Amino acid sequence: MKNIMVTGGAGFIGSAFVRYMLRQYDYNIIVFDKLTYAGNLDNLLTVQDEPRYKFVRGDIADRETVRRTLEANAIDTIVNFAAETHVDRSILDPDAFLKTNVFGTYVLLDEGHRAGIARFHHVSTDEVYGSIPVGAFKETDTLEPNSPYAASKAGSDMMVRAYHVTHGMHTTTTRGSNTFGPYQYPEKIAPFFITEALDDRPLPLYGDGMQVRDWLYVDDHAAGIDRVLHDGLPGEVYNVGGDNERHNIDVTRLILKLLSKPESLIRHVEDRPGHDRRYALDCTKAHRLGWKPQHTFEEALAETVEWYRRNEWWWRKIKTGAYLEYYKAQYAQRLAKAGAAGG
Ligand code: NAD
Ligand code: TYD
Numbered sequence: 087m088k089n090i091m092v093t094g095g096a097g098f099i100g101s102a103f104v105r106y107m108l109r110q111y112d113y114n115i116i117v118f119d120k121l122t123y124a125g126n127l128d129n130l131l132t133v134q135d136e137p138r139y140k141f142v143r144g145d146i147a148d149r150e151t152v153r154r155t156l157e158a159n160a161i162d163t164i165v166n167f168a169a170e171t172h173v174d175r176s177i178l179d180p181d182a183f184l185k186t187n188v189f190g191t192y193v194l195l196d197e198g199h200r201a202g203i204a205r206f207h208h209v210s211t212d213e214v215y216g217s218i219p220v221g222a223f224k225e226t227d228t229l230e231p232n233s234p235y236a237a238s239k240a241g242s243d244m245m246v247r248a249y250h251v252t253h254g255m256h257t258t259t260t261r262g263s264n265t266f267g268p269y270q271y272p273e274k275i276a277p278f279f280i281t282e283a284l285d286d287r288p289l290p291l292y293g294d295g296m297q298v299r300d301w302l303y304v305d306d307h308a309a310g311i312d313r314v315l316h317d318g319l320p321g322e323v324y325n326v327g328g329d330n331e332r333h334n335i336d337v338t339r340l341i342l343k344l345l346s347k348p349e350s351l352i353r354h355v356e357d358r359p360g361h362d363r364r365y366a367l368d369c370t371k372a373h374r375l376g377w378k379p380q381h382t383f384e385e386a387l388a389e390t391v392e393w394y395r396r397n398e399w400w401w402r403k404i405k406t407g408a409y410l411e412y413y414k415a416q417y418a419q420r421l422a423k424a425g426a427a428g429g
Pocket of ligand 2: 172173174213264273274275276278290291292293297298299334358
């Protein structure tokens with residue numbers, strides 16, 4: 087490995103991975119990103135003067151640009167973070183999820199194969215397995231995705247598998263759990279609730295708030311991807327989870343506590359349709375490669391809250407324009423109804 091193309095490297099986890107890889111190794115990192123609403127060059131400000139880093143604006147579903155970028159930079163490795171990533175948006179408007187997550191991943195695989203790259207790492211999610219009431223998913227479990235987002239990610243996982251089996255490509259896949267940390271677009275629960283609470287605004291908690299997610303700090307996720315990229319076996323899938331299950335209501339309460347804000351900001355609103363009740367991963371396989379999360383949930387969440395408190399310059403300008411349109415479509419009616427019902 088020498089020249090790594092990181093697709094979606096201007097997003098939340100992709101940018102953390104770029105910073106991590108430039109710190110750890112001597113590789114050249116070429117970020118390839120469409121800069122959708124979620125892509126943000128502010129996430130890469132700390133590496134912009136690094137000579138081993140380069141940014142290319144492009145769409146993974148655009149074959150010509152992918153091909154040119156692979157050739158021009160003698161890419162030998164692709165790490166694919168590029169995706170539409172928000173479940174609620176996939177319910178409102180799924181088109182882009184199919185175009186990017188399914189078709190885009192196929193284009194990357196196909197062009198990577200033609201170019202004869204040495205490795206293709208695909209970043210996937212625990213959501214492809216669906217919901218699990220007890221126990222934890224293993225990599226061999228059946229995929230039963232329940233949202234358009236999860237279904238599109240499952241589609242991309244299957245295409246990665248097909249290119250390994252059919253063409254012998256050296257592929258690896260990680261399925262990560264819910265990730266949190268600095269630079270996360272404020273639509274996902276942690277940054278959304280932190281930034282709303284900072285402004286004393288209501289926190290719309292779906293349903294009873296007793297859904298369970300497994301939480302993983304972003305730098306631990308980046309390290310897990312790095313471990314599998316280097317040591318994972320070709321064609322294999324690795325679960326990368328935090329072993330940190332929390333009910334949504336408890337995460338919400340902890341955020342409020344860390345900000346010294348009252349629990350009266352919580353509004354129980356109409357649930358997300360098809361809402362998965364619980365995610366949990368068995369990560370024995372990744373642990374055997376020598377990876378384990380290094381951060382405790384409580385400490386990492388406290389640091390994360392502090393980061394948003396100190397970095398208003400980063401999130402205030404995001405929460406304008408099209409963001410407010412999305413907020414209205416997703417929450418206005420829900421909050422109005424919850425208000426009428428007394429919260
Ligand atoms: P994000 O939404 O913050 O960033 C996605 C990035 O992809 C953005 O920079 C965006 O501009 C780029 N992008 C979107 N469509 C593109 C296209 N067609 N061509 C090129 N670039 C495009 O996402 P994230 O939370 O950092 O997630 C990164 C990856 O990790 C995704 O594949 C996601 O499915 C997976 N994942 C995320 C989580 C999580 O909790 N956030 C958990 C497990 C797995
Ligand atoms: P989210 O951050 O959207 O991640 P995912 O859906 O990929 O797990 O949501 C995490 C959990 O928080 C999920 O159970 C849905 C819930 N949630 C709310 O209750 N209210 C919200 O406004 C959001 C965005 C999420």
